[in-house]
Amino acid sequence: MVLLTTPRTRPCSRRGVLPRVFYFKSARGDADEPDEGCDLADHRVQLLTDRVHCRSPSLRFLDDVVFAQTGVRGGAAAHTECGVSWSSADKSRRAPPAWTRASPHAPFGSGSRRRPVLSYDLILKGGRVLDPSQKLDALADIAFENGKVARIGKDLDPGGCPDVRDVSGLIVSPGLIDLHTHVYWGGTSLGIDAEEFCRASGVTTAVDTGSAGPGNWMGFRKHVIEPSQVRILAYLHVSHAGIYGFDKRVMVGESRELTLMNPIDCAEVADANRDLIVGIKVRVGLHASGTSGTVPLNIAIQVAEEVGMPVMAHIDHPPPSYEEVLEMLRPGDVLTHAFRPFPNAPITGQGRVKDAVVSARKRGVLFDIGHGKGSFAFKTARAMLANGFEPDTISSDIHTLCIEGPAFDQVTTLSKFLCLGMPLDRVIASTTVNAAMAMKRPELGTLQVGAIGDATLLRLEEGRFDYVDVVGEHLEGSQRLTSAGVVIGGRWWHPT
Numbered sequence: 191m192v193l194l195t196t197p198r199t200r201p202c203s204r205r206g207v208l209p210r211v212f213y214f215k216s217a218r219g220d221a222d223e224p225d226e227g228c229d230l231a232d233h234r235v236q237l238l239t240d241r242v243h244c245r246s247p248s249l250r251f252l253d254d255v256v257f258a259q260t261g262v263r264g265g266a267a268a269h270t271e272c273g274v275s276w277s278s279a280d281k282s283r284r285a286p287p288a289w290t291r292a293s294p295h296a297p298f299g300s301g302s303r304r305r306p307v308l309s310y311d312l313i314l315k316g317g318r319v320l321d322p323s324q325k326l327d328a329l330a331d332i333a334f335e336n337g338k339v340a341r342i343g344k345d346l347d348p349g350g351c352p353d354v355r356d357v358s359g360l361i362v363s364p365g366l367i368d369l370h371t372h373v374y375w376g377g378t379s380l381g382i383d384a385e386e387f388c389r390a391s392g393v394t395t396a397v398d399t400g401s402a403g404p405g406n407w408m409g410f411r412k413h414v415i416e417p418s419q420v421r422i423l424a425y426l427h428v429s430h431a432g433i434y435g436f437d438k439r440v441m442v443g444e445s446r447e448l449t450l451m452n453p454i455d456c457a458e459v460a461d462a463n464r465d466l467i468v469g470i471k472v473r474v475g476l477h478a479s480g481t482s483g484t485v486p487l488n489i490a491i492q493v494a495e496e497v498g499m500p501v502m503a504h505i506d507h508p509p510p511s512y513e514e515v516l517e518m519l520r521p522g523d524v525l526t527h528a529f530r531p532f533p534n535a536p537i538t539g540q541g542r543v544k545d546a547v548v549s550a551r552k553r554g555v556l557f558d559i560g561h562g563k564g565s566f567a568f569k570t571a572r573a574m575l576a577n578g579f580e581p582d583t584i585s586s587d588i589h590t591l592c593i594e595g596p597a598f599d600q601v602t603t604l605s606k607f608l609c610l611g612m613p614l615d616r617v618i619a620s621t622t623v624n625a626a627m628a629m630k631r632p633e634l635g636t637l638q639v640g641a642i643g644d645a646t647l648l649r650l651e652e653g654r655f656d657y658v659d660v661v662g663e664h665l666e667g668s669q670r671l672t673s674a675g676v677v678i679g680g681r682w683w684h685p686t
């Protein structure tokens with residue numbers, strides 16, 4: 191690979207002028223060689239920092255530079271125009287994940303140009319398109335092409351589209367993102383199968399939070415994420431082997447033993463896998479960190495500062511206290527298990543939201559549900575919602591010990607909030623656009639034209655449904671959301 195460090199003057203076809211622009215050519219020595227059908231020479235990329243490894247076969251080991259998406263905040267390593275993506279140097283890596291191969295994922299903002307109607311890959315007709323990212327709630331058709339959302343409108347002409355589906359009576363939302371899952375199946379005892387879970391849950395992006403640490407990340411990447419048909423992104427644990435001792439008979443808090451804290455490798459692995467790693471995970475609380483208090487969180491925040499990513503912090507029983515954890519979190523960091531029961535609940539026994547909670551939200555700390563086995567109580571949620579304090583993101587924290595209940599899946603977790611009185615559009619926002627923004631992945635969680643073509647079909651049923659929380663309280667609700675199928679990368683994905 192030869193990097194051409196002389197800025198050229200040829201403008202990008204669809205972008206404005208960038209301050210520092212570099213073109214490059216392939217290792218084969220063909221200057222401006224297109225790669226995988228993408229004319230890289232026609233595009234410009236922005237130099238950000240050092241070290242990159244191009245994931246395209248003919249563009250390997252592009253040392254000394256990192257390219258970032260020109261139109262997206264947060265430095266995701268994908269080219270805005272063409273979908274070819276890069277991540278920093280990890281030369282042992284193989285193919286990109288199946289969902290990136292199957293669905294070019296460039297695109298946010300680049301699909302609005304006029305195009306012939308005959309080339310849609312998929313059209314969903316007559317659904318209720320509900321997309322909080324664009325305040326859209328209307329009966330409409332939606333078309334996908336080349337892995338992206340191509341068009342939304344009334345009575346779209348199907349032309350020669352090979353896959354036209356009548357989805358009337360269903361909600362069409364952006365592909366659901368479950369911001370807290372454990373899907374390192376086979377590599378950790380708490381990991382569940384991502385594809386099975388996503389099929390049942392209407393989830394298109396499962397975000398694994400801390401199942402893997404720097405010591406076992408590559409197995410997760412190679413054996414689970416890359417072959418997966420659904421998108422998997424991850425928060426990397428700061429503890430060396432992630433959550434390794436979480437089972438029915440063995441329960442070892444990985445943050446108890448401070449010698450397992452591995453900030454240097456964690457920073458290196460996170461930096462080298464920016465295409466998949468969206469933040470740093472740490473668990474603090476009596477079960478997860480024993481008497482270590484906030485020390486593991488402090489270490490995680492140092493890593494997050496080093497790599498410029500958010501932290502997701504778990505809490506359970508004190509120590510540390512809810513307030514102590516919140517005090518350390520920075521704007522954009524995520525507190526998961528936010529609506530947990532006493533002790534370490536966000537409310538007082540009198541039903542008042544704690545001051546530290548209110549001030550943390552003002553500061554920009556994000557509150558995630560992370561239902562799981564022990565982290566969500568109706569009593570807490572009722573009090574929080576009564577005080578006008580909705581969660582920023584609703585997630586299942588699905589793992590082997592809660593998939594048979596009380597969490598079950600993501601649509602059940604969402605249904606609980608519907609039945610507690612949270613409006614449907616905000617429930618959908620909490621698992622689409624809000625989750626995408628928490629990860630700084632604005633190309634996800636939206637059906638805007640040009641965004642990644644992920645969508646979820648939901649059925650909203652009326653009736654009497656029984657729900658249960660982690661302390662065994664039952665709630666009879668009148669509504670239930672179920673999954674009726676998903677679209678991933680612009681293609682119908684609902685295998686049996």
Ligand SMILES: [Zn+2]
Binds near residue numbers: 371372399587
């Ligand atoms: Zn978890």
